[in-house]
Amino acid sequence: MIAQTPETPYYVVLFTTIRTNIDEGYAEMADKLEELAKEQPGYLGIESARDGVGITASYWTDLESIKQWKNQVDHTVARELGREKWYQEYKTRIARVERDYGFKR
Amino acid sequence: MIAQTPETPYYVVLFTTIRTNIDEGYAEMADKLEELAKEQPGYLGIESARDGVGITASYWTDLESIKQWKNQVDHTVARELGREKWYQEYKTRIARVERDYGFKR
Numbered sequence: 481m482i483a484q485t486p487e488t489p490y491y492v493v494l495f496t497t498i499r500t501n502i503d504e505g506y507a508e509m510a511d512k513l514e515e516l517a518k519e520q521p522g523y524l525g526i527e528s529a530r531d532g533v534g535i536t537a538s539y540w541t542d543l544e545s546i547k548q549w550k551n552q553v554d555h556t557v558a559r560e561l562g563r564e565k566w567y568q569e570y571k572t573r574i575a576r577v578e579r580d581y582g583f584k585r
Numbered sequence: 586m587i588a589q590t591p592e593t594p595y596y597v598v599l600f601t602t603i604r605t606n607i608d609e610g611y612a613e614m615a616d617k618l619e620e621l622a623k624e625q626p627g628y629l630g631i632e633s634a635r636d637g638v639g640i641t642a643s644y645w646t647d648l649e650s651i652k653q654w655k656n657q658v659d660h661t662v663a664r665e666l667g668r669e670k671w672y673q674e675y676k677t678r679i680a681r682v683e684r685d686y687g688f689k690r
Contacts, residue, residue, distance in 0.1 A: 481638065482601050482676050492680055494597065494642060496587050496632050500690075527601050529634040533586065537599060537640060563688055571587050571687040575597055575680035582676040583668055585605075 483525025485539050488577050490524060493546055497534040497570040506566050509558050520549050539577075546574060587687075588630025590644050595629060595682050598651055602639040602675040611671050614663050625654050644682075651679060 499506075517523055517538055522545020528536040540546050549555060562570070604611075622628055622643055627650020633641040645651050654660060667675070 482603060482674055485676075485678075492597075492599065492678065494599070494682075496642070498587060527638055527640055529636050529638050529640045531634050531636055533632055533634050535632055535634045535640040535642060537601070537642075567688065567690070569587055569687070569689045571590075571685060573590075573597065573682045573685040575682040577599075577678045577680040580676060580678040582674070583672065584674045585672070 481527070482582075483527050483537070483539050485524050485577070485580065488580055490577050491540045491543060491546060492575050492577055493538045493540065493549075494573040494575060495534075495536045495538070495570065496573075497536075498532075498568040499530075499534065500566060500568050502565045504565060505561070509561065509566075513555065513558055516552065516554055517549065520552065521545055522548070543574070586632070588632050588642070588644050590629050590682070590685065593682050593685055596645045596648060596651060597680050597682055598643045598645065598654075599678040599680060600639075600641045600643070600675065601678075602641075603637075603673040604635075604639065605671060605673050607670045609670060610666070614666065614671075618660060618663055621657065621659055622654065625657065626650055627653070648679070 514526060522541040524539035524541060526538045619631060627646040629644035631643045
């Protein structure tokens with residue numbers, strides 16, 4: 481699904497990952513985190529795909545909401561497990577969406 | 586591959602897509618466009634994944650480079666073919682990366 485975001489400006493957290501071959505609890509945690517994100521103040525939507533590299537784009541109203549999400553307890557635990565087990569490498573980028581446009585058949 | 590981007594700020598073009606079931610020339614065009622992007626001034630890197638939704642993040646030094654890439658002739662032709670044949674829906678978001686951090690095992 482393409483996220484239904486409001487008029488710009490808004491923010492995106494772009495999380496690009498390369499996985500290890502360790503699966504232990506990964507899918508469950510990914511699902512749980514997505515559910516948790518949806519309950520956070522300022523959450524606007526999420527898009528996610530993986531083939532080789534994984535890319536998750538979550539959309540937020542403002543930087544303060546992103547900071548709260550970053551410091552949310554379960555998210556912090558997930559990040560530690562991610563470093564310990566699930567990810568070979570990752571990069572998080574926080575960006576301000578200044579313009580958007582789309583097409584729908 | 587995770588793109589090796591420089592220190593912030595830089596820009597990202599986030600292109601989220603849902604494909605039709607028409608393949609005619611799609612893979613060739615995607616490869617060609619990626620090659621072309623790499624030759625553009627201001628290009629920094631690209632990350633791409635698809636499962637269901639497709640997400641391509643291309644990174645650029647500045648908005649002027651993004652504008653030039655948007656108006657590049659082959660890219661314009663590709664966009665028209667995309668609307669005509671390959672995409673059910675897409676959204677393009679242009680964002681300024683303000684902060685990034687990563688992890689590598």
